[in-house]
Amino acid sequence: MLHTLLSINKATVRYLNTTLFTGLTFKINKGENWALIGESGSGKSALLQTIAGRFNITGGEIIYHFWDKFSSLIPADKVTNPHKLIALVEPRHHFRNLSNTTDFYYQQRYNSSDSEDALTVTDYLNAIKQIPGNKNSWTLERVTKLLRLDELLDKQIIKLSNGETKRLMIAAALLKNPVLLMLDNPLTGLDVKTREEFNGIIQQIAASGINIIMATSIHEIPTVITNVAVLSKGAIVHQSKKEDFKPELFEQDKTDTIDNGELSALLNIDKNPATYNLIVKMDKVHIQYGDKPVLDDINWQINPAERWALLGPNGAGKSTLLSLINGDNPQAYANNIILFDKKRGTGESIWDIKKKIGFVSPELHQYFPTDNSCLQVIESGYYDTLGLFRPSNKERAEIALRWMKALEIEKYARVLLKNIPASAQRLCLLARALIKNPALLIFDEPCQGMDDHQQLHFKNLVDTICSLSNVTLIYVTHYQHEIPNSVDKVLRLEKGRVAF
CATH class of the missing domain: 3.40.50.300 (P-loop containing nucleotide triphosphate hydrolases)
Incomplete structure (x- = not known):
């Protein structure tokens, strides 16, 4: 019998004055890892942020079934709501400097005196508040090895390349030992070698008991993915097991015209x-x-x-x-x-x-x-x-x-x-x-x-x-x-x- 981790039932989701979803229904069972597919603006990122608690649910409901189990095991002063047990890796980072502000600017990485106000990779990872996990919990040593951060530990985060930043963000998310790890286009910015390694990385994450949802390209679905959801114009238009998914039915038109x-x-x-x-x-x-x-x-x-x-x-x-x-x-x-x-x-x-x-x-x-x-x-x-x-x-x-x-x-x-x-x-x-x-x-x-x-x-x-x-x-x-x-x-x- 499947154990449901999270369910969204006929939800209306809004952000500011915009309705993002109407009648949204989606369910994640323990052991399932989902890929979200769809054209730009179809709602993939919005669905991840809805699950992370960023948007308002004005109709229907979202139920975090895993919370009943974990809230009884974890002291109240450690985790106050189910969203703390979810980690979302977004395309943009939200790094803070030593002054605890986000006032970085574009050229800062190239100005040695200004970049001194940035944390090092080690400082940043050590500051992550970990959620008590199981015996396979993710440690600093473990994430450093998995994401090949060894040579970057003393480097200031403002000086990281785009791909290095992406690896650091995934490491930081793992350190929280989440029940659910959500990745928004995780392969963007990664070089060929890291993309080739990503399949193994994501397999190790899933093997540790973490469930995964990732927005990704139809051409880059890792082997660990068990289910696929296709979104279009703010609605889930298809859900299936990965082995039943037929990507050729959802590929975009290859024709194009230039004036x-x-x-x-x-x-x-x-x-x-x-x-x-x-x-x-x-x-x-x-x-x-x-x-x-x-x-x-x-x-x-x-x-x-x-x-x-x-x-x-x-x-x-x-x-x-x-x-x-x-x-x-x-x-x-x-x-x-x-x-x-x-x-x-x-x-x-x-x-x-x-x-x-x-x-x-x-x-x-x-x-x-x-x-x-x-x-x-x-x-x-x-x-x-x-x-x-x-x-x-x-x-x-x-x-x-x-x-x-x-x-x-x-x-x-x-x-x-x-x-x-x-x-x-x-x-x-x-x-x-x-x-x-x-x-x-x-x-x-x-x-x-x-x-x-x-x-x-x-x-x-x-x-x-x-x-x-x-x-x-x-x-x-x-x-x-x-x-x-x-x-x-x-x-x-x-x-x-x-x-x-």
């Missing part, structure tokens, strides 16, 4: 684009923090209209390398670096550099303020500010809306950035990078969290932009299939050095 005429018009709004002989030239670049080299002996020349893939595992130094180009890393002044025909340190400001670059990255997404409307976020790209801090310009707002249509997100124009799906947030930041028609586009893992159609459309959009313009491109990804066809040059990093 070349409109895209050409958008790319030609600036009638007098600047021309350069060199976009980037690095000569024996070396970056070091304390006694640890991050980049060593990097030589790289990027000529106008070249399209590069920048590849390498988590922690290889890719983000640090990009920070030297984007003007965010002060150590650029101590190196021999030419950007847009000018040697760094010869009088150009950070803003002179940024106005020539369209940039998006997971870290920028993490620290971008979310209280602007999506249209304001995109218009802010003209000014290279993290949000619009001046009255909107009607002409520029109209261009921002045209870019939103090109990226198929115009329905979010008047909606606050924080109130739209994470994938749509990323697309807004991509439109922000494109809007000023920069000489250089830097796309660092731009497709994280996007569904199949969004990835295909964006890839086609990039290829079309490259065919219609002389833009230079640097593209970073851990997925080979995401690399645009227009990319024909590769720089690969391994432990801070160029790998040949």
Whole structure:
């Protein structure tokens, strides 16, 4: 007989003034591990947050059946409600600094004095309040080994790469010894090796008695998953055992169209684009923090209209390398670096550099303020500010809306950035990078969290932009299939050095 851990019965779920689910019914039995599948905005993340107690249940009910057992075994001062026995790993982290605030900023990781206000990995994990577990409870030693954090223990969390941060967040969730572990797109940002290891990681977690629910791609369902739920437009439209699940019935349409005429018009709004002989030239670049080299002996020349893939595992130094180009890393002044025909340190400001670059990255997404409307976020790209801090310009707002249509997100124009799906947030930041028609586009893992159609459309959009313009491109990804066809040059990093 199955033992039910949690059940949702005909629930109406609301967040602010929005109804997320109506008549939601879902049940998890002990020993079941669920994969949630669906297009962007279908409700996968909302379902996880509903279970975690983040949203209001205004009709129906959600029952945490496991609470009856655990509440009698655990002292009341240890756990006060069932949500404490649930761990949710989200796409965005909520790290606090030594001052116990979340006032991190994007460039902080590259400024040695400011980054000292961040906890180390060891400090962060030691601060996790553990829930008393069973004999197989997760300890610091055990999570460190499972998630390969040994070499990161003394590293400040603000300096972790995107993939390293994801591994740390999973470790922190395990330390709580939850009854239910929920993972929202856990594979995004992880390199090939870690993704290959993830199947074994998730198996060990399940073997310890923790039940798992994960929002994931239809193409990345771990073997430990026992059940699949498909969501569409805020409703669960299919539930089955994994062995009975037929993914071909739920794959998205592979057709896609790009309005070349409109895209050409958008790319030609600036009638007098600047021309350069060199976009980037690095000569024996070396970056070091304390006694640890991050980049060593990097030589790289990027000529106008070249399209590069920048590849390498988590922690290889890719983000640090990009920070030297984007003007965010002060150590650029101590190196021999030419950007847009000018040697760094010869009088150009950070803003002179940024106005020539369209940039998006997971870290920028993490620290971008979310209280602007999506249209304001995109218009802010003209000014290279993290949000619009001046009255909107009607002409520029109209261009921002045209870019939103090109990226198929115009329905979010008047909606606050924080109130739209994470994938749509990323697309807004991509439109922000494109809007000023920069000489250089830097796309660092731009497709994280996007569904199949969004990835295909964006890839086609990039290829079309490259065919219609002389833009230079640097593209970073851990997925080979995401690399645009227009990319024909590769720089690969391994432990801070160029790998040949």
